[in-house]
Structures are given as structure tokens and as C-alpha cells.
Amino acid sequence: MNRARRRWLQAGGAWWLLGGCAGIADAPAAWEARLTGDTLALLGEVHDNAEAHRRRTASLRRALAAGWRPALVMEQLDADRQADIERSRRERPGDAAYLVAQSSAPRSGWDWPLYTPLIEMALAHDLPLVAGNLPRADVMRLVREPFDAVLGAERTARLGLDVPMDASWQAAQEREIDAGHCGTLPASLWPGMARAQAARDAQMADALRRYASRGAVLLAGNGHVRRDLGVPRWLGALAGKALAVGYVESGNEAMIPSQYDAVVVSPAVSRGDPCEALRRR
Numbered sequence: 284m285n286r287a288r289r290r291w292l293q294a295g296g297a298w299w300l301l302g303g304c305a306g307i308a309d310a311p312a313a314w315e316a317r318l319t320g321d322t323l324a325l326l327g328e329v330h331d332n333a334e335a336h337r338r339r340t341a342s343l344r345r346a347l348a349a350g351w352r353p354a355l356v357m358e359q360l361d362a363d364r365q366a367d368i369e370r371s372r373r374e375r376p377g378d379a380a381y382l383v384a385q386s387s388a389p390r391s392g393w394d395w396p397l398y399t400p401l402i403e404m405a406l407a408h409d410l411p412l413v414a415g416n417l418p419r420a421d422v423m424r425l426v427r428e429p430f431d432a433v434l435g436a437e438r439t440a441r442l443g444l445d446v447p448m449d450a451s452w453q454a455a456q457e458r459e460i461d462a463g464h465c466g467t468l469p470a471s472l473w474p475g476m477a478r479a480q481a482a483r484d485a486q487m488a489d490a491l492r493r494y495a496s497r498g499a500v501l502l503a504g505n506g507h508v509r510r511d512l513g514v515p516r517w518l519g520a521l522a523g524k525a526l527a528v529g530y531v532e533s534g535n536e537a538m539i540p541s542q543y544d545a546v547v548v549s550p551a552v553s554r555g556d557p558c559e560a561l562r563r564r
Contacts, residue, residue, distance in 0.1 A: 309338070309341055311342075311345060312342065312545065312547070313545075314526065314528060314544065314545035315342055315345060315346065317526045318342070318343070318345075318346035318349075318351055318353075318526075319346070319349070319350075319351050319498070320351075320498055321495060321496060321497065321498045321524055322353075322498050322524060322525075322526055323491050323495065323498065323499050323501070323518065323521060323524045323525045323526065324353070324498075324499070324500045324501070324525075324526045324528070325500075325501045325503065325507075325508035325513075325514055325515065325525055325526065325527045325528065326339050326342075326343070326500060326501065326502055326503075326508065326528050326530070327503065327504060327505035327506075327507070327508040327509075327527075327528060327529045327530050327531075327543070328502065328503070328504055328505065328530050329504075329505065329530060329531070329532055329549075329552070330393075330394070330504060331394060331552055331554070332530070332532060332549055332551075332552050333397060333552075334549045334550055335530040335532070335547065335549040336397045336398075338530070338547055338549060339401075339502075339530055339547075340400050340401055340404075343401065343404065343500065344404060347404060347408055351498065352408060352410060352497065352498075353410065353494070353497060353498035353499045353500050354410060354411035354412075354413055354493075354494035354497060354498070354499040354500070355401065355402075355405045355410050355411065355412050355413065355499070355500050355502070356413040356415040356487060356490045356491055356494075356499055356500065356501045356502070357398070357412070357413065357414065357415050357416075357501075357502050357503075358415050358416050358483075358487065358501070358502060358503035358504065358507060359387070359391070359393045359398060359416070359502065360386055360387065360412075360413075360414035360415065360416065361388050361414055361416050361417065361418045361419070362414045362415065362416065362417060362418065362486060362490075363414075363418045364386045364387070364388065364414050365413070365414045367385050367386040368382060368385075368386045368412055368414060370385065371384075371385040371386055372406070372412075376406070377403075377406050377407065378406075379399050379402040379403045379406060380399065382402060382406070382412075383395050383398075383399070383402065386414070388418070388419060398502070401502065411494060413490050413493075413494070413499075414490075415486065415487040415490045415501065415503070416483060416486065416487065417482060417483050417486050421433055421434070421482075422479045422482070422483065423479075425475070425478050425479040425482050426472070426475035426476055426478070426479050427475055429478075430442075430444045430445070430478070430482060431445075433482075434482065441489065442482070442485035442486060442488075442489055442517070443485055443517055443519070444481065444482060444485055448477075448478075448481065452512065452516070453474070453477055455511070455512055456477040456480060456481070456512055457473040457474065457476075457477050459506065459512065460473050460476045460477060460480070461473060463506075465557070465558035465562065467558075467562055480506075481517075483507070484507055484513050484514045484516070484517050485517040487501055487503060487507060487514050487517075488514045488515075488517035488518050489517075491514070491518065491521070492518065492519075492521060495521055495524065501514060505529050505530065505531065508527045508528065508529065508543070509527065509529070509542045509543065510525075510527045510541065510542060510543065510544070511541065511542055512542075513527075515527055525544075526544050526545070527542075527543045527544045527545075528543060528544065528545045528546070528547065529542060529543035529545070529546045529547070530546075530547045530549065531546055531547070531548055531549075532548070532549060532550070532551035532552065533548055533549070533550055533551050534551050
């Protein structure tokens, strides 16, 4: 076993990458063997960590070089812009920058250069590129209104949102929302924000299901790819095909291994205290 492989440890059923240098981080990981066939690979992210993005891109590049041809589902693109994606591909095939300009939501806040290499790979291999997220306007309404009022009864049922939320999931999701906002939100907002999160996860799961026969990759934040709270819960009978990979920062290794099937640890990005900014707002 080479040095890079020795940097992979298994704990709690999940594979953990502990390497810090580029040579070790770029070695194929044990879990990458599953990037084939009809696997539904949910690859997480810390949105602003460029090194984690690079490692995720390298894993997918290796899988495509080996012949895998999955659909690429992106949290960063809203479902109501799918027609714009298809139009941009017809108008300027292979032009990732044009696709982003035509298909991304105004003032989306995404750092698109981090995603461009993945979009370029999808275009080069003629992969389906799928807008996976709900539009922001729908998300904001869902914080205040029930599922069927925003999505309609038929779509609510198709997404599996027409049954009461599991109480343990609801409580855990509300705790995550509170912690993610540094305790600054009133508790009265937690249920609505959990409802919006559920709808986003169910929407992404629905996009994955449409491509289950060929396999698919979801690019989304770590919270969305968690097995215990995120998209896998909404995959139904297809949950067994899911591979959930968390891309976390050093210092967060204490995350519960059961949240993911594999974990890739990258150096933490130096950034200001996000809680301080939230408190000022």
C-alpha cells in the first residue's frame, strides 16, 4: 500500500482523507471506485474553499476519464433556468462562461470560477447539466407558506412533501438552522426555514431520480448531501445507490461519520468570524 493510501482511514463506516499536500490529496480515493454505472454521487462542498473544490473536480475528472457518463445536477443553478441552460448549449456549445452568464440567477452570490471546470467537463463530455435548486423566490415563500401553496398539490406530492415531517428530522434540522445562524434567529423562524430546506433537498433528489439509470452527480453544500438530514432522505428506494461525500475543513473532523459515506478534509480557509457579521445585521 503506497503512502497516499495510508492517509486514508476508515472510521464509523466512512472513509476519511487526511492528507494535506497536493500529491496525497490527488491520489485516487477508496470511495472513487463507486463513481461508475448508476451511482448517485452526492459531492458536498464548503462553498468558498477553493482547495476542496479542486479536489472534488479532480475526483470527477478521473471518473470521466475512466468512462463514467453521469448527469451533473447543480445546487448552484435554479430549476426555472433549465431552458436557458439548454438554449445556451445550442447557441454556443462548449462555452461554460456563456452558459453561466445566461443561466445563473442575478446576484446569485456563487463564485463561478470555482464551478467552471466542472461545467466545462460536462460540456466536453456532452453530459446532461441539470439545474437542481428551487428558485430563490420560491424558497423565500416557503419560509412563510405551506408546500402546496408554493409548489402546487401535484408537485408537492411528487416530491414526497405531502406527508408530515418526521419529528426527529424536524428537530435536528431546526438545530442546524439555529447553529448555522449563530443563534441570531428567533425560534419562530426555524420551522419555516426547515420547510424551505426540505423542499430544496426534495427538489434535488427529484432531479437525481430522473437520471438514475445512467448515474448522476449532485454538487451541493455539505448540509444538502448529509445522509441523516439531506437529499438522501428524499431518494426513497434509490437511497441505496447514493454515495454521500462530505468535503469538510480541517478542524471540523469531529463531524459525525454517519453523516457521510466518505469525508475529504481540506485545509481551512482563513475568513472573518461569520457570527460577528450576523450579529451586526
